[in-house]
Amino acid sequence: MNLLVLGSGGREHALAWKLAQSDSVSCVYVAPGNAGTAMEDFLHNVNLDIADFGAVATFVRQFDVGMVVVGPEVPLVNGIRDYMDHENIACFGPSKAAAQLEGSKTFSKEFLVRHGIPTARFESFTELEPALAYLEHSALPVVIKADGLAAGKGVVVALNARQAQQAVTDMLAHNTFGEAGHRVLIEEFLEGEEASFICLCDGTFSVAFASSQDHKARDDGDKGPNTGGMGAYSPAPIVNEEVAARIMREVIEPTVKGMSDEGMPYQGFLYAGLMVAADGSVRVIEFNCRFGDPEAQPVLMRLQSDLYDLLRKSLAGELKDALPVWDENVTLGVVMAAGGYPGNYQTGCVITGLTDTDVQADTKVFHAGTRTAGTEVLTNGGRVLCVVGRGRSTLEAQSRAYARIASITWKDAYYRTDIGYRAISHEKK
Numbered sequence: 001m002n003l004l005v006l007g008s009g010g011r012e013h014a015l016a017w018k019l020a021q022s023d024s025v026s027c028v029y030v031a032p033g034n035a036g037t038a039m040e041d042f043l044h045n046v047n048l049d050i051a052d053f054g055a056v057a058t059f060v061r062q063f064d065v066g067m068v069v070v071g072p073e074v075p076l077v078n079g080i081r082d083y084m085d086h087e088n089i090a091c092f093g094p095s096k097a098a099a100q101l102e103g104s105k106t107f108s109k110e111f112l113v114r115h116g117i118p119t120a121r122f123e124s125f126t127e128l129e130p131a132l133a134y135l136e137h138s139a140l141p142v143v144i145k146a147d148g149l150a151a152g153k154g155v156v157v158a159l160n161a162r163q164a165q166q167a168v169t170d171m172l173a174h175n176t177f178g179e180a181g182h183r184v185l186i187e188e189f190l191e192g193e194e195a196s197f198i199c200l201c202d203g204t205f206s207v208a209f210a211s212s213q214d215h216k217a218r219d220d221g222d223k224g225p226n227t228g229g230m231g232a233y234s235p236a237p238i239v240n241e242e243v244a245a246r247i248m249r250e251v252i253e254p255t256v257k258g259m260s261d262e263g264m265p266y267q268g269f270l271y272a273g274l275m276v277a278a279d280g281s282v283r284v285i286e287f288n289c290r291f292g293d294p295e296a297q298p299v300l301m302r303l304q305s306d307l308y309d310l311l312r313k314s315l316a317g318e319l320k321d322a323l324p325v326w327d328e329n330v331t332l333g334v335v336m337a338a339g340g341y342p343g344n345y346q347t348g349c350v351i352t353g354l355t356d357t358d359v360q361a362d363t364k365v366f367h368a369g370t371r372t373a374g375t376e377v378l379t380n381g382g383r384v385l386c387v388v389g390r391g392r393s394t395l396e397a398q399s400r401a402y403a404r405i406a407s408i409t410w411k412d413a414y415y416r417t418d419i420g421y422r423a424i425s426h427e428k429k
């Protein structure tokens, strides 16, 4: 069986790498892929515009692809699953209607309220005056969110009234986030520790993947601007067995049932971004309709089961008794980014210190914004690499990841030096 993975990030490198290990899979095409997917055995990059669903379908027929696996949210929110269903092409990922859980924050918040699933209190606004009036009575800090997709940048945690008014005005009156910000949500600030909880769903049943936590802020100590994610590790110590069971019972199962009851059965990865409070209670911060990036890199490195078989079961509605097996070790991935990210940054810098496929004992280098040029690998994006270490503890996984990073560099390479510090402090206790 040939597969086609859509996307070019670290998540897609990890998905394609894991899928290629399946006995049922002969070749994984990656569109458009990166230098990492170009260098792996059994992976082949193809130069396809993944926004052009017709071109994707033509490729699928020409190269005898048995399943399309969609990495990022944009094609899902734009209905690639519906398009491929119509073309009789097996496509892994939620339908356009189901992907609204990520595509519209208003949809997802109203859904959560309708189904009694715990989340932060909120109001939604399209007009500036009522939004500003509402802020007058809001407790601080307060969270302001653009309704639509904003690549992780449409959220402002306002510490004072002036910041809150500014954020609402920028989104509603100044068009800072374009269409995505024409509706804003004003949300109660939640206290606690965040965790990523990713499940595989088949429309009726869901299977929890290993838990993880990412670091969204650019700089050490979780300071600086928000990014797509600067590093992640699995498992998340705060998601113990009891908390995981509670998340399944209070969040995932009612979500999958609610989506099915409303005629939008959810098939694909469902990513719940959660706030876990000190007493172990959980509330949903957001849903994503795809795997996390960089969560996919450490999580999939721990997966010992056949990923293709799991995705096939998701599409066939056969997940009921599926039980993925996980490596007991901890994995921890550190993102190496271009200096300046998430603002302006340079591309085209030569990366040194990489080896052919970068499978070394207990580390793996996943590529994101990279491309090949002759025999060289060049930077080609903001998040460039994710270097994952594996160990018996978070501390050991962390030290292996950083030891591997020490030999890799390019002009202006930037990374955080403290990925995993919360888990390590839990371990010390």
Ligand code: AMP
Pocket: 120, 143, 145, 152, 155, 157, 187, 188, 189, 190, 191, 194, 216, 273, 285, 286
């Ligand atoms: P989102 O795009 O909704 O995941 O928000 C981005 C980040 O903003 C989250 O990862 C949290 O760190 C923070 N955030 C969002 N909503 C809240 C909230 N209600 N309370 C506290 N922090 C939040």
Ligand code: GLY
Pocket: 152, 214, 228, 229, 288, 291, 292, 293, 294, 295
């Ligand atoms: N790492 C956060 C995300 O994938 O949305």
